[in-house]
Amino acid sequence: MDLSIKLDGGRFNFRTAVILLDNERVLLHKNEYDEHWALPGGRVALFEETEATAVREMKEELDVDVEVERLLWFTENFFDFEGEAFHEIAAYYKVNLLSDLYKGNNIFHGKEGDRILLYQWFPIEQLRQVELYPYFLREGLKEIPTHTQFISIKD
Template identity: 45%
Template sequence: MDATFYMEKTIFNYRVAAVMIVNNHVLIHKQADDDHWALPGGRVTVMEDSQTSIVREVKEELAIDVKVDRLLWFTENFFDYNNRNFHEIGLYYHVSPTEGSFDFQAEAFFGEEGERLVYQWVPISQLENIKLYPEFIRTSLNELPETPQHLIVKQYSIRAGE
């Protein structure tokens, strides 16, 4: 059971995300029918720690075994998605493959879950031109923090298909 709680007009969500970097490119993904991107990851399961969650999510989505290098950001993220208010706790981890390296490819591709999610390696220098949420990611990947940072991300709106 995901640590997501649905209320009348609000959703509380506990999410983890992976920061995977190769040759100054970061891997991002999106729902196939959306026009905005995010870092790969997913919801934490109740009674599962966040590091186990991110390892599981990357394995499920990309069939890659990773190890957690370090926590980069702990976020309290408040936004509107398709007319629902979200209060999201997010943990963003720098991860690396347990063997070899990430499969870097220039073209967009689908993950293990079929055509639901589209993945793309994007140059970090071009992130400011991409609709990427939460927005702090667009500039924060230029210089990763040495120690975990706590961020409060204020309201923004996302509409499917926009």
Template identity: 45%
Template sequence: MDAVFKTEQGIFNFRVAGVLVQEGHILIHKSVNDSFWSLPGGRVKILEQAQNGLRREFQEELDIDVQIERLLWSVENFFKFNEDNFHEIGFYYQVTINKDYEINTKPFYGIEGESLIYKWIPIAQLDEVELYPEFIKSEIKDISDYPKYIVVKDY
């Protein structure tokens, strides 16, 4: 069971995301029904360690085994989506892959079907993309040597 629950005030969500950078490109994804992009990852399950959840998500969605390098950002993200208020706790990890992975700059689907679209985008072009949370656009260009705690309040 995913670590997400709904109350009268809104929805609480525990999410992990991977920052996968290769050859100056970063991997992003979006739902086919959304206009915006985010970093690949997903919800952590109850009693699942966050890093294991991230490995599971990459395996399920892309059939990729990722190596967790380090925690980059701990994020409290407050936003509205589909008329619901969200309070999301997110851990964003720098990840690498152990095999050569071809960077495809054209959108592509993962192994789960056509519900999620993936794309490698040059980091230099991130400002041209609707990417959430927006702090990623600036933080990715100057990653700190130490994890950062970030609060995003979009409502």
């Protein structure tokens, strides 16, 4: 059971995000109908460790194997999406790719259940022009922290 719980007044999410880098680029994804991009990842399952979520989500969505290098950010994020208020806790892990993955410049596809996910490698230096959320990533990915940081976000 994924930890996304509908409550009076909004929704609580517990999510893991994956930071996969390649030659000064970062892999982003979005649902085919969305305007904004995000880091790959997904909701943590009940009793699942967040590192395991990172590995599982990459296998499910792109059929690739990754190993977790380290936790970069732990966030508490408050935002509205599609008319619903969210309170989201998220762990952001830098991972290393253990299997082949397309590394060209064009959009490519992954899947999540019946949904199509669009993936693309973006130059980190150009993230300021990308509709990427949470917003802190547009600058945060330029200088990967040397130790884990906690960030509270109110977008």
